[in-house]
Amino acid sequence: MGPLAVNEIISENTNLFLAFIIGIGFGFVLEQSGFSSSRKLAGVFYGYDMVVLKVFFTGAITAMLGLLFFSLFGWVDLGLVYINPTYLSSAILGGVVMGAGFIMGGYCPGTSFCGASIGKVDGMVFIVGLFIGVAIFGGGYPIWEKLYWAQDLGSPKISKSLGLSDGVFALLLILVALAMFWVADWAEKKFPREEY
Amino acid sequence: MKPKKYLNPYLGGVLLGLVLLSANFISGRGLGASGAIKSCIVTATTIISPSSAQTSGFIKEYTEKHTGNPMKNWLVFEMLGVLVGGFLSGAIAGRLKFKVEHSPKITSRKRLIMALIGGVLFGWGSQLGRGCTSGSALSGMAVLSLGGFITMMAIFGTAFALAYFFRKNWI
Numbered sequence: 001m002g003p004l005a006v007n008e009i010i011s012e013n014t015n016l017f018l019a020f021i022i023g024i025g026f027g028f029v030l031e032q033s034g035f036s037s038s039r040k041l042a043g044v045f046y047g048y049d050m051v052v053l054k055v056f057f058t059g060a061i062t063a064m065l066g067l068l069f070f071s072l073f074g075w076v077d078l079g080l081v082y083i084n085p086t087y088l089s090s091a092i093l094g095g096v097v098m099g100a101g102f103i104m105g106g107y108c109p110g111t112s113f114c115g116a117s118i119g120k121v122d123g124m125v126f127i128v129g130l131f132i133g134v135a136i137f138g139g140g141y142p143i144w145e146k147l148y149w150a151q152d153l154g155s156p157k158i159s160k161s162l163g164l165s166d167g168v169f170a171l172l173l174i175l176v177a178l179a180m181f182w183v184a185d186w187a188e189k190k191f192p193r194e195e196y
Numbered sequence: 197m198k199p200k201k202y203l204n205p206y207l208g209g210v211l212l213g214l215v216l217l218s219a220n221f222i223s224g225r226g227l228g229a230s231g232a233i234k235s236c237i238v239t240a241t242t243i244i245s246p247s248s249a250q251t252s253g254f255i256k257e258y259t260e261k262h263t264g265n266p267m268k269n270w271l272v273f274e275m276l277g278v279l280v281g282g283f284l285s286g287a288i289a290g291r292l293k294f295k296v297e298h299s300p301k302i303t304s305r306k307r308l309i310m311a312l313i314g315g316v317l318f319g320w321g322s323q324l325g326r327g328c329t330s331g332s333a334l335s336g337m338a339v340l341s342l343g344g345f346i347t348m349m350a351i352f353g354t355a356f357a358l359a360y361f362f363r364k365n366w367i
Contacts, residue, residue, distance in 0.1 A: 002222070002224075003223060003224030004221065005223045010222070015270065019223065019277065020273040020280075022215060022218060022222070023277020024278075024280050024281035025277075026227055027277060027278035027281025027282035028281035028282065028284060029208055029285075031281070031282040031286055031289075032211075032289070033205060033208030033212070034202040034203075036282060036285075036291070038297050038298075039298070039299065042365075045359035045366075046363065048367070051205045051208075054208075056209070056329075058206050058208075059213040060213070060216075060337040061213065062210050062216075063220065063226075066217035067217065067339065076221055081224050082225045082226065084226075084332060084336040084344050085341075086342045086346065088346070090324045091326070091343045091346045091350070092347075092350050093324055093325075094321045094322065094325020094326070094332075095348070095349070095351045095353075095354065096350050097318075097320060097354075098318050098329070098351045098354075099352065099354025099355040099358070100317050100321075100354055100358055101317030101318030102354075103362050104317065105311045105312075105315050105318060106297075106311065106314065106365070107314070107315075108229070108318060108329035108351075109229035109230045109330070110227070110229035110278065110328065110329065110330040111329075113229065113275060113279055113282065114278060114282040117279045117280075117282030118286030118293070119286075120295060120296075120297055121295065121308070122296050122308060122311040123311075125312050126311040126312070126314060126315035127315065128315060129311065129312040129314060129315015129316040129319060130230065130233050130316075130322075131237065132315070133318060133320040133321075133322075133323075134233050134237045135319075136316070136320055137323035137324065138234075138238075138252065138254035138255065138323070139252075141252065141253045144324060145253055147324070148324060153342065153343075155341065156342045157339075157341065158340050158341070158342045158344075158345050166340060169340065
């Protein structure tokens with residue numbers, strides 16, 4: 001059955017329309033969770049507000065479990081779902097630069113659009129920065145092209161790389177997340193907090 | 197009107213997971229954000245300077261993977277939706293307001309300069325890392341992509357490691 005677009009159960013235009021609807025859901029949930037506030041987002045790095053950690057990991061685990069169950073029930077063919085490829089050097093270095101951008105800018109791309117949508121000027125300026133950053137990458141592409149394609153590992157699953165089944169890995173991730181949520185609650189009690 | 201409280205983070209997380217699950221079930225792909233900006237840059241370059249667009253390896257790599265108009269793209273429609281969804285949520289909760297949010301220890305001007313620098317770095321990094329927090333980390337983790345987990349740890353690990361130096365901006 002699923003994925004509907006890949007199996008051509010819905011047309012390309014319907015798929016794009018549904019992308020818009022999915023985006024509305026995405027933006028709505030982000031804003032309702034407080035991801036439109038840069039000071040709330042940055043809280044995760046100082047312990048005064050751990051909402052990012054809680055929402056992010058609960059979200060990833062919910063979707064991961066959903067996909068595993070959907071696959072088990074035969075509702076979705078996981079072979080047709082896009083799995084992000086792994087180029088080791090660029091995955092690490094790209095992440096490091098994004099992390100620096102996160103602590104300086106207070107947003108990530110998705111949350112900056114969310115912040116801008118309710119009038120956060122810092123979010124709008126962050127978006128301007130994003131455009132400049134992407135343009136710099138495109139303009140200087142020959143400089144980092146080699147790095148971009150280095151250490152191609154294909155599209156491995158983390159469960160397979162660790163020698164575990166998907167289910168056992170999912171269980172471990174849930175346990176790790178529960179431990180982190182416990183630490184997060186401890187941190188929020190320890191560090192002072194105000195509502196933004 | 198006093199703004200409404202934010203959603204319980206675990207409920208927010210489950211709802212976010214369901215949105216991501218529907219994206220995978222309907223379209224066979226995860227959520228994203230930075231890819232929409234790439235589409236805009238590719239389009240802008242093609243319009244402003246068609247000759248440089250033809251020689252650009254960055255654009256060539258994009259057009260080899262995507263046929264047709266780069267703006268008729270899944271992520272572009274999804275990100276337009278994010279603006280609408282965020283606005284609706286803010287309207288319902290009474291949070292619509294033009295505002296520069298920053299710690300009382302720094303000025304609005306400094307906050308905006310830092311936001312710009314942060315945006316530039318995040319934009320550049322998202323291209324090298326083949327996606328940002330949404331496309332690479334969150335969506336990658338949901339499909340158990342090794343790269344997704346690595347990028348997630350690199351983003352949060354670096355931000356955490358640098359947090360001390362930028363504490364005045366936030367606390």
